[in-house]
Amino acid sequence: MNNRKTAADQTRRHVLKGLAGSALALTALPILPVTTYGAGKKTLILFFSRSGNTRKLATMIHARVGGDLLEVQPAKDYPQDYDTLTKEAKKEQQEQARPALATKLPNLDAYSTIFLGYPNWWGTMPMFFFTLLETHDFSGKTIVPFCTHGGSRLGRSEEDIKRLCPKTTVLKGFSAFGKHVDEASTEVDAWLHGLHIPTVR
Numbered sequence: 212m213n214n215r216k217t218a219a220d221q222t223r224r225h226v227l228k229g230l231a232g233s234a235l236a237l238t239a240l241p242i243l244p245v246t247t248y249g250a251g252k253k254t255l256i257l258f259f260s261r262s263g264n265t266r267k268l269a270t271m272i273h274a275r276v277g278g279d280l281l282e283v284q285p286a287k288d289y290p291q292d293y294d295t296l297t298k299e300a301k302k303e304q305q306e307q308a309r310p311a312l313a314t315k316l317p318n319l320d321a322y323s324t325i326f327l328g329y330p331n332w333w334g335t336m337p338m339f340f341f342t343l344l345e346t347h348d349f350s351g352k353t354i355v356p357f358c359t360h361g362g363s364r365l366g367r368s369e370e371d372i373k374r375l376c377p378k379t380t381v382l383k384g385f386s387a388f389g390k391h392v393d394e395a396s397t398e399v400d401a402w403l404h405g406l407h408i409p410t411v412r
C-alpha cells in the first residue's frame with residue numbers, strides 16, 4: 212500500500228486539527244471534489260446576432276456545453292441597411308451611448324457561468340451589451356466571451372468586459388470569422404478543451 216500522503220490528505224488533517232475541540236469537529240467533513248467548475252449551478256449562453264453568424268456560433272457552443280440559450284435583443288430597431296447601421300453603431304460608440312435592452316434576463320443567481328456572444332461592432336461589443344453588463348450583477352460569476360467578426364477578431368471586447376465587470380472571472384474568448392463560422396467546430400472544441408470546460412456531447 213502506498214503510504215505517501217497527498218496534499219489533500221494533509222490539508223484535511225490540518226483542517227480537522229484546527230477544528231479539534233469545536234462542535235464542528237463532531238460532524239463528518241464532506242470531501243469536496245477538486246474541480247468545482249460551475250459549482251452545481253447552470254450555464255447560460257447569452258448572445259445577439261444581427262445577420263445570423265453569432266447565432267450559429269452560439270448554437271454550436273450550446274450543443275457542446277448545454278445549459279440555457281437566450282438571444283438578447285436591443286429595444287431599438289437598428290437600420291436594416293448595412294451602411295446606415297455601421298454609421299449609427301459608430302455614433303453610439305463615439306457618444307458612449309447605453310442603448311436599452313428589450314430582453315429581460317432571467318435571474319442570474321441560478322447561473323455561475325455565462326457565455327456572452329456578440330458580433331464585433333467597431334472593435335468591440337455592440338453598445339447595448341455595455342448596458343447589459345452594467346445593469347446586471349455578474350460578480351463572482353465566470354463570463355466566457357465569443358464573437359464573430361470580419362477580420363478584427365475579439366478586438367477590445369475582452370478588456371471592455373473585464374473593465375465593466377471587475378468582480379467577474381473573464382475567461383479567454385473565442386472568435387470566428389463571420390463568413391467561415393460553419394467551419395469553426397474543431398476550433399470551438401479545442402477552445403473549450405483548453406479552458407477545461409466540460410462538454411455534454
Ligand SMILES: Cc1cc2nc3c(=O)[nH]c(=O)nc-3n(C[C@H](O)[C@H](O)[C@H](O)COP(=O)(O)O)c2cc1C
Nearest residue numbers: 260261262263264265330333334359361362363389
Ligand atoms: C455595425 C457593424 C460594425 C462592424 N464592425 C466590425 C469591426 O470593427 N471589425 C470586424 O472585424 N467586423 C466588423 N463588423 C462585421 C461583423 O462583426 C461580422 O459580419 C459578424 O460576423 C456579424 O455577426 P452577426 O451575423 O451575428 O450579426 C461589423 C458589422 C456591423 C454591422
